[in-house]
Amino acid sequence: MPEKAFNLTREMLDHSFAETVAPDREKLLTCIQCGTCTASCPTAYAMDYTPRQLWRLVQLGLRDEALHSRTFWLCTNCYSCTIRCPRGISLTETMAALKRLAIAEDVQGEELAHVSRFYRAFMETVRRHGRNYEPELLVRYFFNTGPLGLVDQAPLGLAMWRHGRISLTPKPNGARAEVETIFRKVAEVDALRSLRSERDQEAHA
Amino acid sequence: MNYTYFPGCCMEGTASDYDASARAVMIALGNELVELPDWNCCGATGAEVLSHLLSVALPARNLAKAQASGDQIVATCSSCYFNLFRVNALLAGNPELQGELDAVLAGVGLRYDGRLRVRHLLELLVTDVGVRAIVRRAQRRLGGIRVAPYYGCLVVRPYAEFDGPDLPVSMDRLLTALGASVVPYAMKTRCCGGVLMTTQPDIALKLVGDLLGPIRDVDCVVTVCPLCQINLEAYQREVGDRLGTPLQIPIIYFTQLLGLAFGLPESDLKLQSNLMGMEKLTKRLSQLGAWV
Numbered sequence: 001m002p003e004k005a006f007n008l009t010r011e012m013l014d015h016s017f018a019e020t021v022a023p024d025r026e027k028l029l030t031c032i033q034c035g036t037c038t039a040s041c042p043t044a045y046a047m048d049y050t051p052r053q054l055w056r057l058v059q060l061g062l063r064d065e066a067l068h069s070r071t072f073w074l075c076t077n078c079y080s081c082t083i084r085c086p087r088g089i090s091l092t093e094t095m096a097a098l099k100r101l102a103i104a105e106d107v108q109g110e111e112l113a114h115v116s117r118f119y120r121a122f123m124e125t126v127r128r129h130g131r132n133y134e135p136e137l138l139v140r141y142f143f144n145t146g147p148l149g150l151v152d153q154a155p156l157g158l159a160m161w162r163h164g165r166i167s168l169t170p171k172p173n174g175a176r177a178e179v180e181t182i183f184r185k186v187a188e189v190d191a192l193r194s195l196r197s198e199r200d201q202e203a204h205a
Numbered sequence: 206m207n208y209t210y211f212p213g214c215c216m217e218g219t220a221s222d223y224d225a226s227a228r229a230v231m232i233a234l235g236n237e238l239v240e241l242p243d244w245n246c247c248g249a250t251g252a253e254v255l256s257h258l259l260s261v262a263l264p265a266r267n268l269a270k271a272q273a274s275g276d277q278i279v280a281t282c283s284s285c286y287f288n289l290f291r292v293n294a295l296l297a298g299n300p301e302l303q304g305e306l307d308a309v310l311a312g313v314g315l316r317y318d319g320r321l322r323v324r325h326l327l328e329l330l331v332t333d334v335g336v337r338a339i340v341r342r343a344q345r346r347l348g349g350i351r352v353a354p355y356y357g358c359l360v361v362r363p364y365a366e367f368d369g370p371d372l373p374v375s376m377d378r379l380l381t382a383l384g385a386s387v388v389p390y391a392m393k394t395r396c397c398g399g400v401l402m403t404t405q406p407d408i409a410l411k412l413v414g415d416l417l418g419p420i421r422d423v424d425c426v427v428t429v430c431p432l433c434q435i436n437l438e439a440y441q442r443e444v445g446d447r448l449g450t451p452l453q454i455p456i457i458y459f460t461q462l463l464g465l466a467f468g469l470p471e472s473d474l475k476l477q478s479n480l481m482g483m484e485k486l487t488k489r490l491s492q493l494g495a496w497v
């Protein structure tokens with residue numbers, strides 16, 4: 001991607017952004033832009049901003065630019081950047097936090113639509129059964145993104161079934177009820193935490 | 206010895222051959238994988254995207270339940286291993302997260318504080334059981350069959366608990382000791398694409414091409430993770446089209462190969478589950494692999 005220039009204005013900068021997305025803001029601010037992360041990243045070639053550039057956006061507080069990037073949606077959680085970063089920054093965890101924030105703020109985008117719908121379909125399946133059940137996951141996902149995708153998957157599905165690697169019904173298990181409780185409790189604690197942080201911010205202002 | 210075993214979702218379906226061969230190999234070594242009752246999904250890579258706390262609480266329920274049967278838990282799937290291990294790593298020195306986890310798990314009458322030791326089966330085999338004991342149990346040499354060991358990501362990254370994060374060697378050593386000819390494989394820890402195979406297939410197919418493209422003249426690629434196995438195995442026609450060369454490389458779990466060395470019946474190892482067909486490999490083994 002060609003270099004992009006910004007005429008920075010105060011309004012564009014969100015100085016709390018690094019705090020919001022980085023597990024350790026102080027560390028992220030020490031990024032020296034060496035590019036080891038980009039060189040280690042298997043999907044960097046397909047990103048709009050390379051990982052190195054993304055950290056710069058976060059450091060500067062260019063929140064909108066960062067959140068609309070496709071970069072973090074292409075992160076596969078391989079942790080290659082994290083283990084090689086000479087500053088020891090939790091880069092992969094920051095990628096995940098960017099995904100969470102983009103979903104929470106309902107940012108629109110093609111990659112987001114596909115990847116986030118997949119994760120949502122996955123977690124809905126897990127919530128319903130306590131475990132993942134592959135056929136249901138794929139049906140849920142492709143119904144949300146384009147049922148034609150299921151047709152593409154059909155030959156592989158059939159082969160997997162013939163080789164005894166897919167069952168036609170989920171295996172019953174005793175985890176379901178407790179998993180449902182955990183989903184509910186987590187939602188409560190998450191809501192409480194964000195309420196508290198909003199109050200703190202108001203009190204600050 | 207009995208080990209509390211966390212199978213994970215893949216083991217009930219797409220990786221039932223990994224599950225079967227892992228159990229069979231452990232029994233052959235005089236150990237047993239005892240399945241954790243009523244385990245739940247570890248959250249894979251999905252929970253983290255919805256809620257950080259959920260990505261801790263889901264695996265923590267399993268850990269809390271496993272406390273009743275010992276001080277460690279064994280996983281076979283790299284992603285499950287990572288998620289379970291990560292709970293301990295995140296809880297250490299984080300009382301705030303511990304408090305939130307307590308509030309969630311109290312809802313199901315459980316508590317977990319990070320005390321369980323989380324193991325991967327590969328680690329257990331090469332450190333606790335030991336390469337020497339495994340070689341002693343082998344009934345035939347792997348006869349110089351050419352294998353490329355593929356580790357993928359999460360079994361060694363980011364935690365690198367028992368092997369190097371960039372160039373691990375534990376599986377290389379194990380397979381060499383059993384008589385296989387391990388080829389140098391520079392891509393052994395490069396990512397297989399994970400869920401991008403479903404959501405962004407164009408990118409994932411390129412990544413798998415990067416992994417399989419450099420491999421020449423091997424009898425099989427050996428894996429330790431269900432998602433790696435399926436990504437490397439199930440899309441070889443598409444990947445071959447992209448590389449301009451047809452591919453037909455068996456992708457086998459390390460436990461299946463151990464089982465073959467132990468002389469266990471193919472049905473116990475579920476070799477028939479492999480989409481590529483194992484006939485060529487097993488024929489090569491019977492030609493090359495002398496019984497000891």
